[in-house]
Amino acid sequence: MFEKGKLSFWDFGTYLTVGCFASFAAAFYIFYGLSIPFPSWAKNLKDFSGSIVIVIPIAFLLFGMFIEPIANWLVKHIEKLGWFKPRNIRNKESLVNTIKSHLPDEDIGSANLYRYCKAVVELKFQNSNHDIFLARFGFYRSMSVLLALLFIINWFVFKYDAINIAINVLLAFCAYQFLKRSQVFKNHLEEAVYYNYLALVVSKDEQQQQQ
Template sequence: MIEKIRISLWDIFTFSFSGFLVAALVTGHTLVFKLITLADVKDFLIGLPVTTSLFVIPFGLTLVGLLLEPVANYFDKYILHPLWVKAIAEKDKHKTEEKVLEKEIRENFLGKLNGKIENPYSICKEYVETKQLSTTFMVFLSRYGFYRNVSFLFFVSGVTDLFISSSWGIGVGILIIWWILAWTAKKRAQDFYSYLAPTVYRCFLIDKAFDNLEEKET
């Protein structure tokens, strides 16, 4: 039960902070382009009831993040990742470890499935989750999702500012800045993503090692 609660908390972290970033970017843009003033924002926040501040707004931000998730995931899969995949190299250390652990699992634990499935990651992940062996990989998955969302929002902000800026020169300059930030966030997301498979494989192998030890003792 505790493990399940931790997983849900990591999900909430990703969704709520993503929603907060959306609100911050929208507010920032409306302030910069003088659609509202800072005084308007202060008056709005001061005038909010306590229940709204404590419950409604956090729930609303989490809902925004939840709705953002599939959009950012689709955009990352079909646009950002193909666009920047060659510019963001995977860390050799993690990739090498992943291949070594994957080979060990294929040869010793997949049995007849060895060679029939492309990647044992999904099976191992399901095994680790079902037995509630560890939530460490959920931390990496959550942070990967958050930085992927950040990259998407920064990318879209750059395109938006390109068209609403007072001149094309300023718009292009702002676009470049936003896209540098988006690339940085995407690179950070890939760093956390590279931790996932090795972490899941280690949990799987450790549990199997304990199972073998118990069998020998009995």
């Protein structure tokens, strides 16, 4: 999601950061966990430091772009299970009913309500904080899947001792917490969109009444 040649919050917070973490984790398991010797040619990489500074961030970004849709697909299925089901925002029903009373067209159903409100808000408030909520949602969602994957890999790569069991418990706990945090920020995003839309239409109605 490049905007005028610049990285957006989503690019940095979801793609680049997640891709960086996944790359270092993959390198750790390849060279340490699987006991694969570090390649001799890697020592000469310092001679190409100028190119690496450009190539590595792009590689992280592309890696993150590859991970994000997989995480999105997996989380959609995981959230169907009891412990992982997301909570709706508070007073969502009354908030949605209030939104519907201010819609210009009654044919805009609940399925398209959020998308419509988001489109209107983004058109009117281009500098809103929605992108920050969205980026944090994407970051936590992708990280929860990566940590769950590391949890699974650890059982096959490392021995079953107290330290590794403790690490796996920590990974599982963090994966669960990151999933829940992603759901929280998704709710924050939805709530912010609805309230911003309400603020927009109410202020517009007040201006019309004053005229």
